[in-house]
Amino acid sequence: MATRKQRTGRRTDALSKERIVEAAVALLDAAGESGLTFKALTERLATGPGAIYWHVANKGELLGAATDAVVVTVLTAGPAEKAKTGTPQDEIRTVALGLFDAIGDHHWLATQFAVQLSRAPAGPVTPLIFETLGRQVRAMGVPRESWFTTTSALVHYILGAAGQNAANAKVAGTVTDRDEVLDATSQAWKALDPGGYPFLHAIADQMRRHDDREQFLAGIDLVLAGITTLHPPPAAA
Amino acid sequence: MATRKQRTGRRTDALSKERIVEAAVALLDAAGESGLTFKALTERLATGPGAIYWHVANKGELLGAATDAVVVTVLTAGPAEKAKTGTPQDEIRTVALGLFDAIGDHHWLATQFAVQLSRAPAGPVTPLIFETLGRQVRAMGVPRESWFTTTSALVHYILGAAGQNAANAKVAGTVTDRDEVLDATSQAWKALDPGGYPFLHAIADQMRRHDDREQFLAGIDLVLAGITTLHPPPAAA
DNA sequence: ACCTGAACACCGTTCAAGT
DNA sequence: ACCTGAACACCGTTCAAGT
Secondary structure, eight states: OOOTTTTTOOOOOOOHHHHHHHHHHHHHHOOOOGGHHHHHHHHHHTTHHHHHHOOOOOOHHHHHHHHHHHHHHHHTTTTTTOOTTHHHHHHHHHHHHHHHHHHHHTHHHHHHHHHHTTOOSSSHHHHHHHHHHHHHHTTTTGGGGGGHHHHHHHHHHHHHHHHHHHHHHHOOSSSHHHHHHHHHHHHHHHOOOTOOHHHHHHHHHHHHOHHHHHHHHHHHHHHHHHHHHHHHOOOOO | OOOTTTTTOTTTOOOHHHHHHHHHHHHHHHHOOOGOOHHHHHHHHHHHHHHHHHOOOOOHHHHHHHHHHHHHHHHHSSSSTOOOOOOOOHHHHHHHHHHHHHHHHOOOOHHHHHHTTOOOOOOOOOHHHHHHHHHHHHTTTOGGGGGGHHHHHHHHHHHHHHHHHHHHHHOOOSSSHHHHHHHHHHHHHEEEEEEOHHHHHHHHHHHHHHHHHHHHHHHHHEEEEEEHHSSTTTTTT
């Protein structure tokens, strides 16, 4: 009964690259980059390593595919599709926050971005990010010859800031942890030689009280202000 | 003859954390993060793994110490000490370029920054970078309550951009390679669906011709312009 | 075409034993 | 106090063999 498996398409429990990538993302989310092993993967998928290697060339490709899957979801189904009504600045903020939160949910992305952005000719991630943010840069009235440079600066800030924030978040697992880490760092800065580190002494309290998302957005606004200053929109008299 | 080894200090060939870190940096520079193994390390230092573990807790600490060593050298003996005559903007550019070039010389730094910046209470790297750049932010006339946020944005851009550039450079070993990679990427962008990726089509040529350092500095200037716009110096009437 | 699972080379880390 | 080197658990990857 029900033996015509081929016609109806693949069986639900059949192995496929998608199912492997899905399991990889789950493992990465649960235990970080060191949590993704072929042993954990074969246990979760109830197979042997050979089966996985039939669908995937090696671990690097698997990490790349996991990164692609997460980022593509964030950028296509996510914020970019919503805020179609706002100013270019609003859309940039939304997309940036989407990537920020994605790295917050998947800490392993922080390290992966540095690796993935360099894949030449590259997966879908770099093109998607550049296209999405670049359109808004264009909409801001930046002249054509500065499109690439300006968009690059924006992308670098977003991925740099989001990545470093995620690294911080990884250390602090819970909210309480975060408070403790900030407190410890603040104390450490205050404990440094005041003659050698006057600036750190001056900002130790600001740093302890800061909110990650707020500060990330403040940085976005700073970059946006720079863009507008260097390339004033023609409409503004 | 010459048997009073203790008085004259440690023997030249004695193992020490510094010598281990030095060897680690050499291995990382030569073959990247995967080139640093305890086997390679013991061969280079002519010892066994146990000897290394006497001086270093684990591989993570070793990577951290290697990062600290390189960055501290760049920031203390390097550019920060030279350009003492220029404007704050000039000094920021010099320090930023110093970090940019350091990551260019030691590609493995790109991944390490994401990891190291999160070490709490952290090694000397984060304090040094924040102190060095923060002083210039202060000198630019940024009001006190914005010191931490502004400096953070600057640090995030510098490390983000430098890291992503280094990742690109890793793929392209030689200058010729770089041309080929840029060419391939440019072609790949042009091969995308023009309806879905109009912006990438428009910048494909700019991206092929761009110079890494030039573009990095253009991004710095963009951030500096943002700082000046949001926080105009009191002197400027 | 797709999967199994034993086998291989290599890795970080430990530790009893030496000096 | 510092170093040796065998041993351990684990890792990514391969491949002859199955279906």
